[in-house]
Amino acid sequence: MKKFNKTITPEDIVAVCGGEYHGEQNITLQSVADPEEADSSSVIFWEQEKYLDAVKKSPAVLIFCHPDKANNLPNRNLILHPHPYFAFLRLVDWWIEQDAEKPIPEIHPTAIIDSSATIGDGVYIGPYCIIGKNCQIGNDSIFEAHCFISNDVSIGKNTHLYPNVNIYADTRIGNGVIIHSGTVIGADGFGFILMDGVQNKIPQVGNVVIEDFVEIQANSAVDRGTLSSTFIGQGTKIDNFVQIGHNCRIGKHCILCAQVGLAGSTILGDYVYLAGQVGVAGHLKIGDRAMVGAQSGITNDIPADARYWGSPAMEADRFKRILVSQKHLPEIYRFYLKQKKKEEEET
Structure with a gap:
């Protein structure tokens, strides 16, 4: 209640x-x-x-x-x-x-804001927040305690960052965005190349673009692109503990449930639903309105309006039939052993 x-x-x-x-x-x-x-x-x-x-x-x-x-x-x-x-x-x-008791617009005296930053009207910046060089903050946004905003970040109007959100350099965030505690936006993508027995880091010089009315819940991570942008479309909702790799492009009004992991350069259409713990291999495309069941492993492209489930993921109806069949495996195995023994006796 x-x-x-x-x-x-x-x-x-x-x-x-x-x-x-x-x-x-x-x-x-x-x-x-x-x-x-x-x-x-x-x-x-x-x-x-x-x-x-x-x-x-x-x-x-x-x-x-x-x-x-x-x-x-x-x-x-x-x-x-x-x-x-x-x-x-x-x-x-x-x-x-x-x-709600909305915070009175103010900049807390412990906040550190670079003189080159532009802060809109009606903004609340809480204790120990840091805002870097050349940042642009839209009107009526709220940054709760200990948020870190690096250099050259733009954030739109009415956006709410809960405590301990970290936004790396060059990120672009739209209007009405909600980002919950512990989330990291714009960290380096996980890119390395093995040369002469050594893992060499691939420079990650892209950024993250988040459109209007996106919500990202606690302890999720969105990596910056290698050369271009990691992109999250308008109205998409992202649950706790979700990993979005570099160069991913997520369409409008998608739902990504807890512990979803997208490897680099994954492309999601609009209105895609990924249930909890879905893993997607890199460089794959998932079409508009596709739905993928929990704990699925996606290793191939998925067409628009499809329903997939399983690991590796397959059409959901087929996977359900497989699950039903698995219940009868002990009986099938016993029948197989009897048949095998009968054939051996006959020979």
């Missing part, structure tokens, strides 16, 4: 999320929750049939519900919406923003 300081009414919710309110007047709302944890101030949602009993038993005062399912919840206060879960999430996002 999340309790907010700001209380709201059903009319506030309709104004933010749309939909139609059916229920009592003058109710006050202060929290969002799962049905089991809700109290008499809570808002919840219901979409899936299997949760109906829990929703009916919940003391929540207001429920997001699809109009076609309203008859299942008689005498309850309902927001009728064609997409209850999405509307609920929109409410939570708005409520957090209304409730």
Whole structure:
């Protein structure tokens, strides 16, 4: 459960999320929750049939519900919406923003900012931040404690860096970007060449370009390009502990779940989904809207709209059939041994 300081009414919710309110007047709302944890101030949602009993038993005062399912919840206060879960999430996002204590724009006295840097209006720069030469920081951005911004970095408006984010030189970051703690943007790509028994470092002189509204969660790494840019497209969301190698190009609105690893020069189209621990070999292309299941190993290009799974990755339906077949391997093996013994006896 999340309790907010700001209380709201059903009319506030309709104004933010749309939909139609059916229920009592003058109710006050202060929290969002799962049905089991809700109290008499809570808002919840219901979409899936299997949760109906829990929703009916919940003391929540207001429920997001699809109009076609309203008859299942008689005498309850309902927001009728064609997409209850999405509307609920929109409410939570708005409520957090209304409730948040935004830092007052200031530059903390312990921050170190080079005189050549340009800082926009309404920016908050927290304790012990460092901003290097020729940086450009857009309006209303927030840099929490101990962020390091190297030379020649540009960061757009309303971008939020949580504590201990490190941005290497020449990085370009757009508007409305969120980068969580421990993330490193623009470190050298992992490039070496073996000559005369010695691993020689390949200079990494490219950069990283991150478009608007990207979110990168904690402890992830995006390497700079060798000669050109590592690129992350607008609206892409990257989970914790993700590695993006040098020269990768990621399209718009992709989802990369925890512990995904992209080797250098991987190209992802738009709306690609990579589940947890997917590994992609270098110089491969994954087409628009492709989806890859957890722990898959990708060793070949994947076409647009494909569904792949397994290691090495293959079409998901085929891999599912293989998994089902594996359950019968002990019986198949015993049958094989009997047949082999029978053939030996006959000879």
